[in-house]
Amino acid sequence: MTTKEKVLKVLEENRGRCISGAELAADLGVSRTAVWKSISSLIDDGVEIKSLAGSGYILPKDANALTVQGIAKYLKSDGLDIKIFKEVDSTNNVAKSLAAGGAKEGTVVFALSQNGGKGRLGRKFYSPSDVGVYMTLILRPGAQQTPYLTVLAAIAVADGIEKAGGKRTAIKWVNDVYADGKKCCGILTEAVADLETGGVEYAVVGIGINVTEPKGGFAPEIKDVATSVCDGVEDARNKVAACVLDEFFKRYRSFDKESVAAAYRAKSFLIGKQVTVVKADSMLPATVLDIDGDCHLVVRYEDGTQQTLLAGEVTLRTLRV
Numbered sequence: 001m002t003t004k005e006k007v008l009k010v011l012e013e014n015r016g017r018c019i020s021g022a023e024l025a026a027d028l029g030v031s032r033t034a035v036w037k038s039i040s041s042l043i044d045d046g047v048e049i050k051s052l053a054g055s056g057y058i059l060p061k062d063a064n065a066l067t068v069q070g071i072a073k074y075l076k077s078d079g080l081d082i083k084i085f086k087e088v089d090s091t092n093n094v095a096k097s098l099a100a101g102g103a104k105e106g107t108v109v110f111a112l113s114q115n116g117g118k119g120r121l122g123r124k125f126y127s128p129s130d131v132g133v134y135m136t137l138i139l140r141p142g143a144q145q146t147p148y149l150t151v152l153a154a155i156a157v158a159d160g161i162e163k164a165g166g167k168r169t170a171i172k173w174v175n176d177v178y179a180d181g182k183k184c185c186g187i188l189t190e191a192v193a194d195l196e197t198g199g200v201e202y203a204v205v206g207i208g209i210n211v212t213e214p215k216g217g218f219a220p221e222i223k224d225v226a227t228s229v230c231d232g233v234e235d236a237r238n239k240v241a242a243c244v245l246d247e248f249f250k251r252y253r254s255f256d257k258e259s260v261a262a263a264y265r266a267k268s269f270l271i272g273k274q275v276t277v278v279k280a281d282s283m284l285p286a287t288v289l290d291i292d293g294d295c296h297l298v299v300r301y302e303d304g305t306q307q308t309l310l311a312g313e314v315t316l317r318t319l320r321v
């Protein structure tokens with residue numbers, strides 16, 4: 001661990017308490033100048049450390065910084081390698097290049113903001129700083145888990161937000177998480193095939209969560225359809241990040257298709273709803289009958305025919321969650 005990381009660890013573990021430069025230096029066995037340099041660099045990184053003249057340094061209880069040390073306070077899963085960048089185009093892009101270079105499963109790439117956040121179907125994902133968790137998990141899944149990565153992520157987000165003290169959530173098939181009838185999270189999974197084995201060489205699962213509402217509200221183009229989930233929760237971004245990772249890796253590492261399908265179905269709100277099934281060349285009204293044991297959506301069209309949808313897009317015709 002670098003001195004900077006050690007300084008932040010001590011401040012995180014003592015949130016809300018002022019610690020003098022001398023105490024930090026003695027605890028860590030470094031000079032006061034080294035402590036001061038670390039503090040300056042952390043402040044440059046956006047960590048809200050306050051310097052109290054004559055007394056020392058404090059990371060306030062309500063600080064909102066997302067840091068490796070902050071996530072580690074809540075994280076239970078072993079073996080994760082967490083990397084946090086200040087700003088990237090897309091954490092999925094960074095994760096793909098790290099994975100192509102051999103990064104191990106369990107590497108998790110976070111960014112405090114993204115200037116090219118990607119959504120499904122070529123859409124943009126709005127990723128302002130300070131208010132969201134934008135992260136991408138690098139995985140090297142077996143054949144069993146591969147079709148379920150997005151489903152596992154949706155369950156982990158829905159359960160993780162609640163465990164972090166946030167709002168009640170529900171899943172809209174296939175990979176959106178909702179709260180109060182509005183979207184609070186999107187998931188984008190990308191994979192690179194291994195042509196020799198016919199499996200997947202690596203997959204990246206990108207998760208974007210609106211943790212708190214941006215100052216001034218959501219951007220006009222999404223304000224009617226987007227919501228945040230942890231306004232007023234202390235240290236919300238670190239808690240949400242850790243809880244979602246724990247929920248994901250718990251189910252991923254001891255994968256059991258039946259229990260995954262049961263958890264997904266229990267959290268899904270589309271069953272019984274009137275939807276429009278959106279395809280490349282048609283938009284058909286339908287009723288959702290079920291989510292089956294493979295987490296596929298079973299719909300009945302107005303002419304009475306039934307179809308099982310493996311992937312795709314449905315929109316709600318009446319939004320009552």
Ligand code: BTN
Nearest residue numbers: 090117118119120186187206208
């Ligand atoms: C969607 O709702 O269409 C999917 C949105 C996925 C957004 C996340 S944020 C972290 C990761 N990086 C990206 O560029 N996209 C995903």
